[in-house]
Amino acid sequence: MMDLSILLALLQDGVVSGAVYGLLALALVLVFAVTRVILIPVGELVSFTALTYAGLEDGQIPEALPLLLALGALAFLRGALQDRGRSLGSLALQTLVLPAAIAGCAVLIAPLHAGIAVQAGLAIAVVAPMAPLLYRIAFRPLPEASVLVKLIAAVGVHLALTGLGLLCFGPEGARGPAFSDAVLTLGPMILTGQAVWVIFCTTAAMAALWAFFRLSLAGAALRATAINRRGARLVGISPDRSGLLAFWLAGLIAGLSGVLIAPLTTVYYDGGFLIGLKGFVAAIIAGLGSYPLAIAAALVVGVVESLSAFWASDFKEVIVFSVIIPVLLWRSLRHCAVGEEE
Amino acid sequence: MSALLQATGITIAYRGVRAVHGVSVSVAQGEIASVIGPNGAGKSSLLAGLMGLIPSGGQVLFEGEDISGLPAEARVARGLALVPETRDLFATMSVADNLRLGGYRHRFDTKAGRTRDLDAAYAMFPRLAERRGQLAGLLSGGERQMLAMARALMARPRLLMLDEPSLGLAPLIVRDIFRTVAGLRDQGVSVLLVEQNARAALALSAHASVLEGGRVTLSGPSAMLAADPRVTEMYLGAAPAAMA
Ligand SMILES: Nc1ncnc2c1ncn2[C@@H]1O[C@H](COP(=O)(O)OP(=O)(O)O)[C@@H](O)[C@H]1O
Ligand SMILES: [Mg+2]
Numbered sequence: 209m210m211d212l213s214i215l216l217a218l219l220q221d222g223v224v225s226g227a228v229y230g231l232l233a234l235a236l237v238l239v240f241a242v243t244r245v246i247l248i249p250v251g252e253l254v255s256f257t258a259l260t261y262a263g264l265e266d267g268q269i270p271e272a273l274p275l276l277l278a279l280g281a282l283a284f285l286r287g288a289l290q291d292r293g294r295s296l297g298s299l300a301l302q303t304l305v306l307p308a309a310i311a312g313c314a315v316l317i318a319p320l321h322a323g324i325a326v327q328a329g330l331a332i333a334v335v336a337p338m339a340p341l342l343y344r345i346a347f348r349p350l351p352e353a354s355v356l357v358k359l360i361a362a363v364g365v366h367l368a369l370t371g372l373g374l375l376c377f378g379p380e381g382a383r384g385p386a387f388s389d390a391v392l393t394l395g396p397m398i399l400t401g402q403a404v405w406v407i408f409c410t411t412a413a414m415a416a417l418w419a420f421f422r423l424s425l426a427g428a429a430l431r432a433t434a435i436n437r438r439g440a441r442l443v444g445i446s447p448d449r450s451g452l453l454a455f456w457l458a459g460l461i462a463g464l465s466g467v468l469i470a471p472l473t474t475v476y477y478d479g480g481f482l483i484g485l486k487g488f489v490a491a492i493i494a495g496l497g498s499y500p501l502a503i504a505a506a507l508v509v510g511v512v513e514s515l516s517a518f519w520a521s522d523f524k525e526v527i528v529f530s531v532i533i534p535v536l537l538w539r540s541l542r543h544c545a546v547g548e549e550e
Numbered sequence: 551m552s553a554l555l556q557a558t559g560i561t562i563a564y565r566g567v568r569a570v571h572g573v574s575v576s577v578a579q580g581e582i583a584s585v586i587g588p589n590g591a592g593k594s595s596l597l598a599g600l601m602g603l604i605p606s607g608g609q610v611l612f613e614g615e616d617i618s619g620l621p622a623e624a625r626v627a628r629g630l631a632l633v634p635e636t637r638d639l640f641a642t643m644s645v646a647d648n649l650r651l652g653g654y655r656h657r658f659d660t661k662a663g664r665t666r667d668l669d670a671a672y673a674m675f676p677r678l679a680e681r682r683g684q685l686a687g688l689l690s691g692g693e694r695q696m697l698a699m700a701r702a703l704m705a706r707p708r709l710l711m712l713d714e715p716s717l718g719l720a721p722l723i724v725r726d727i728f729r730t731v732a733g734l735r736d737q738g739v740s741v742l743l744v745e746q747n748a749r750a751a752l753a754l755s756a757h758a759s760v761l762e763g764g765r766v767t768l769s770g771p772s773a774m775l776a777a778d779p780r781v782t783e784m785y786l787g788a789a790p791a792a793m794a
Contacts, residue, residue: 425650425657432640432651438603439638444626444655444705 213396218514224403224472226510227410228465232487233494233502234417235458240496241434242454244355245347248362250462251484252369253335257466258475261331262382267319270334271376273311280307283344290349303341310334324387332463339459340452348448373477381479384470406468413464414503430454486513486528493535554579554740555709559608562595569595571764572608577709577742582735584743584751584772586785587761593744594635596761597711601625601632626655631707635714637698641687645678648686648697652704671700674730692723699730710734711742716750728754748785752776
């Protein structure tokens with residue numbers, strides 16, 4: 209049987225992982241709304257950041273650097289081909305110079321043991337730029353393709369990244385250092401410092417995203433692209449640049465999620481897929497449309513996962529992914545399946 | 551007067567089926583030009599092609615420069631604007647946000663300049679000022695048309711293209727809209743007006759073209775077209791003398 213303190217501990221675990229799933233769900237909803245891409249490879253970015261963050265604790269030069277540089281070179285070639293040589297300068301800046309600069313910084317900073325905050329920031333800086341590079345390589349060339357074609361491209365990118373992840377990081381898992389080892393006792397509840405950090409960081413990130421979308425013109429332009437692509441073009445917003453920005457945000461969110469999850473569980477090169485999939489479940493429950501609903505659904509997913517891990521740990525994943533079935537049924541009955549409007 | 555917009559040989563096809571066959575139109579600086587024609591003639595397609603929203607063959611010169619290959623967002627930056635038949639508002643955003651985004655092209659201007667544009671838009675359409683906090687999707691048809699025009703004007707275009715601005719609106723509102731269009735011309739904005747309401751379009755514009763089956767069948771000064779028996783019979787009903 210279970211007493212109150214165990215229940216509270218399970219709820220805490222659930223809310224903590226749910227918060228991370230919520231971040232990922234936001235990234236998925238955002239990317240889908242702006243580009244109609246279901247960003248399955250978000251999970252790989254999570255595990256790459258977690259592994260990079262764990263490696264930096266040992267003063268290791270990030271193993272993902274060759275991947276970052278290779279993706280940059282590929283994105284440059286793809287972009288130069290697609291634009292037939294127009295605006296090569298800014299393309300080179302974003303696909304060659306920026307990754308090279310990040311790699312340079314990483315090589316310099318990695319051996320220094322510069323502290324958790326710097327290591328976390330560096331891990332994100334190494335992995336997050338891969339998202340816009342993947343956009344340039346795989347998704348930008350098909351702006352008007354159907355959702356299905358884009359989904360197939362996303363699955364392709366996911367498979368390729370999983371293989372490349374094995375190549376970079378090897379099959380061993382790793383666990384990153386916790387941000388804090390403090391433990392707070394509040395009556396029957398034992399609150400870990402890491403849990404507090406995760407909830408603080410996810411809340412701050414969500415607030416920052418909210419402010420960006422509601423208060424800045426760039427954020428409004430991104431929302432406008434999602435609401436009416438043609439309307440956006442008519443006021444001079446380039447859907448292509450909106451897509452790039454959405455992928456940048458998704459990369460940063462995935463990076464943050466990776467750093468947050470690294471101390472909570474041992475992460476393997478392919479482990480992010482399941483984590484991303486749980487964010488995806490939450491995003492689907494929200495109909496790939498509503499941000500607040502996606503966050504709420506992610507918290508439910510996290511709590512269901514944590515409770516089922518206690519009662520039926522063998523069936524944990526089955527139970528979590530089954531949550532989606534009644535929701536899909538309800539949605540199809542209400543006939544508001546995700547629209548394919550273009 | 552020199553031509554602000556000079557489009558020649560515009561062709562547009564949907565999946566291989568031609569909707570517009572080698573159409574040429576031009577708009578002089580500071581004038582209203584109109585295109586009239588029946589439903590399905592290709593008017594909306596022509597405007598979408600001129601705006602760069604859909605691919606088209608032929609050549610588009612704007613202020614003497616060839617803009618044929620540019621996408622819509624780049625043509626906005628040159629000073630073209632289109633209010634499409636579908637309006638394409640940001641339905642789940644407020645009126646104020648729609649207007650703010652209309653000024654996206656000038657996002658690096660001073661705050662004072664952008665506020666002036668916004669005040670000018672509200673002065674031109676006081677109804678929008680009353681509704682500024684409301685979602686665009688909840689506006690009435692007339693208000694939606696006003697917002698679409700105001701949003702386009704926030705970009706400070708040199709040429710405003712209007713696709714059937716009177717469609718589905720009550721006569722009083724239509725009168726207001728056409729008055730606004732005339733006012734814009736007087737402020738130096740050139741207008742390319744597409745209308746099925748041929749009488750109003752010919753009365754307002756200096757030059758006009760008749761588009762039928764994707765081809766221009768008649769074009770010239772609007773007064774001349776208004777007196778042409780082929781136009782009076784097809785588009786102006788049975789009272790030719792009244793217009794002349
Ligand atoms: N998106 C589209 N796909 C296929 N055919 C189209 C599309 N839009 C318009 N058409 C066709 O092109 C022709 C011209 O349409 P349109 O430009 O809307 O005419 P108008 O605005 O004069 O009524 C019509 O035959 C119409 O069926
Ligand atoms: Mg039309």
